[in-house]
Amino acid sequence: GQNIDQPTEMTATEGAIVQINCTYQTSGFNGLFWYQQHAGEAPTFLSYNVLDGLEEKGRFSSFLSRSKGYSYLLLKELQMKDSASYLCAPTGFQKLVFGTGTRLLVSP
């Protein structure tokens, strides 16, 4: 079966660091994507992890532990424009399986 768990909502202040966790159980796993979706807009690609460890990309980093079925997205130096939903999407048998997303609210 496919099961993905992320917090529904998180809040943080501008300039802070926030970590969005994702646990998953998917059959046929071979990697995990993170997407960002602003309200009323298309999801956009942020990162993907194939191997265990941390992938850093500017203010955003993503971590994967395959043995634990766990990933997180780390956002540094938060900006107001980072207010959005963040979708964790592990692969399962050659297709993405999306979580319900974590809605992040960044306040001044």
Place this chain on the structure above:
Amino acid sequence: ETGVTQTPRHLVMGMTNKKSLKCEQHLGHNAMYWYKQSAKKPLELMFVYSLEERVENNSVPSRFSPECPNSSHLFLHLHTLQPEDSALYLCASSQDRQGEISGANVLTFGAGSRLTVL
């Protein structure tokens, strides 16, 4: 135009209407997808086309009928829908059909068509 373009952006239809959603990608990608996004639910994959051939149909009711006339265009034909079909329908494309995870499988999404069925 660049990226993935979807039309119409908003659609209201009655249960007996027939309408179509259109998607066009200008990225030279080989795979195209329809996803359904309902409030507080995860994105649900509906159909996958790879090189114009339908390779996935996720038990979607027959009132949804996809069509892929060429690698740049994808349609979703709608007929006798139900109110519970009201949702955001997202089209996406990727260089290759999702297989081994890589940059070639990154999905580029359109802005979506917001469908309301009365």
